[in-house]
Amino acid sequence: MNAPRGSRQPTLSLSSSPHQASSPARAALETALRRTELSIEPREEQALLRRIGRALTPGAQEVPDDMFRSALCGVRRKRWTSRLMDQTRRDGRIWISREDMEQAVAAVEDPTATDEDLFAALKPVMAARFHELGDTPKAALAGMQADMLDTGRVLSAAQTARLAEAIAEAFNMSDRDRFIGTAQEAEEARARHEASIEQTARTRREKEEKRLQDWESSLVGFQDVPRLLHCSQREAFRWIAENRIPVARRILQKEGHELWEFDPNELVALRALLPDWRRTNEEFFDRKEKRGRESGRRGDTPLPEPPNVGKHVANSVIARVAALDRYAAHFRTARALERRITLVTGPTNSGKSHTALDALARAESGLALAPLRLLAHEFREALAARGVEASLSTGEERIVAHGSRHLAATVEMCPFFNPVDVAVIDEAQMLFDPDRGAAWTAAIMGAPARHLYVLGAPECIPMVRRIAELCGDPVDEISLQRKSPLRAASAPVRLNELKAGDALIAFSRREVLDLRAALMERGRSVAVVYGALSPEVRRAEAQRFNAGSADILIATDAIGMGLNLSIRRIVFAALRKFDGRQTRDLTVQEVKQIGGRAGRFGKHEDGIVAVLADAGSPHFIRDHLNADPVAPEELRPFVQPDADIVRAIATEIGSDSLYGVLARIRRAVLRPDDPNYRLSDMEQPFAIASALEGVEGLDLTQRWTYAMCPVDDRDNGISRLVGWAADHAAGARIPPPGTGRLPPPDRAGREELERAEKRHKRLVAWRWLALRFPETYPDLEAAEETTQRLNEWIESVLRQQSRTKKQKDRR
Known part of the structure; x- marks a missing residue:
């Protein structure tokens, strides 16, 4: 193999033992080497002999020179690819993929090719890729930058300039310098803007953390309550038990006792209420004693509802505002109905949904909630098969059936304010999922249906019973068996x-x-x-x-x-x-x-x-x-805030920071040992809220909407989302992402398939936002067409029953 200039190529000395010389493949190799005056390395010998052996016809001991050269190129292509990889990475040209390099070396037919020859073969491959990414140099550059972001890499300004230079050459631009300069300046401006957002976010996070730390350091113990409130110790105990005096923080001690802490400012603010509290309690206990005498026993009349006690207050009051410690009460429409729940459980293939869908189809109005967009479509089709037309609502899609009073939706899209006769909630075992379980809690507690069917695997039974108990709803249970063994x-x-x-x-x-x-x-x-x-x-x-x-x-x-x-x-x-x-x-x-x-x-x-x-x-x-179903260790359902709760907490703590609101929720609002509920895993919303702190111009509700957007941070989804949010705040319109490079399906490898899957995720996030901010994310129809085109391409790739060119060559 000819080495790069300035290096020496080792030459193989073929063995001439009787056994080896008698091999037709070896004889053909020796003849070809003499005739072509080419040399090979020792490590190439066995692979070359195998290729020559497959090419020889029976009885022949020679192969044509062009066939030998082709075989030698086949052996060397892997190392050619490695050489290109090494050079491009050292030069910072990280946008050139291994598949690009493999495609380039596959076209090289000269076994003595130098590095210059290999890079010459790479040029048309990259030119074709740039043209596939967009019809203009600007579109090609944007597409390549998006692909880089998907892989977690961001080009520097210098790398961007070099990429722009390659694109300008591929498009044969006349004004190359201007295009390259503009691209470099834009990247420098983007980097400065991103750094500014990060710095602003850091400063605001520190401010919110200090606010929380200052509040926590100001708290006092129970021994200070009577002095600050101007009451007796006995009265303080009673009013704490009645939830009139909010406990700011409960700290569990090693021996199992709780250490209570209180907000001194709130205690002082409560002094004016003491005369009313004392009078109310006297009247209450007088009535209770009177009823006890009338009935011959002490009455069990519940304590009166504690009053609202101002703003900037302790966490138990914030918890009441948030309704996280009494979550069922947050769903007022559902609580105003006399609901009954039918829990249908059984293993897969037991027909759980059949009875529920029949009841839903017979109802005047109804709701079917599914865990996946795909299943929401299937529910809609199942209703259509029963003669009922239904609308559809998922995170990224709306289909309105005018005049219909039935809706098929994903669980997260449950409407909580319009009463219906029947609702169906599927896959209730998802209640145990730390990421999405809160959506099932909200749906089961809040679905405004007079008759609610909950479907799931047997292990969800105790959790659904617990939720029904918290809601005060009666439960009927149906247990089904598999239809086939x-x-x-x-x-x-x-x-x-x-x-x-x-x-x-x-x-x-x-x-x-x-x-x-x-x-x-x-x-x-x-x-x-x-x-x-x-x-x-x-x-x-x-x-x-x-x-x-x-x-x-x-x-x-x-x-x-x-x-x-x-x-x-x-x-x-x-x-x-x-x-x-x-x-x-x-x-x-x-x-x-x-x-x-x-x-x-x-x-x-x-x-x-x-x-x-x-x-x-x-x-x-x-x-x-x-095995018998494993009893769940934890029966407290997951909960998480919604937009109303976020706004209420922000008002109470006097902050418009989403990061501050979520930090307070995580830190103190719903204590870890709450007897009824546990906070869901909110790591991603918290991470998005943290990053969004540096974006100015979005209100609290808009920030919360972005924090709920479905993105995958494994492909830099949060960074892209923050960029979109910054454009939104600046008043810019954000066009839908494109499909990027879509080579013929029969030539697509794993890397291109993975890129397409990531582009689909990008489109899902964009469409989700377009339904909530249509003016900022325009042209939803074009995004849906792009999504369909991308899906069809991915499906075509998966349908291919032939192998890639590389695998064909190997065979």
């Missing part, structure tokens, strides 16, 4: 033993795609389902599998919710998963929920659950399937 396979399954109708379960996108590649190498047709795919693509893949166009389905545990699949056998490719915090064994409920997808009633007599060979023991599956 489910059994564990006695032996593990090898990859080549998978049959049509099998579903292989992995627990990461990478594992799914690795298994897909392995099965397609064996000539199997495959459909895939994993979380990064849009609901539309997941549904299309499920339909391919159900129709028999794909023999085998490979899926993550996203399969466990929301797809109607005709699966004969579930095969686990792993029995451990990373849950975002740790790698652990699958739980009993996970094995039952996922395994329960096997055995479609009416098509398969029974469902079989197995494990892939070398992935674990069949006994693990059998024991988990036969």
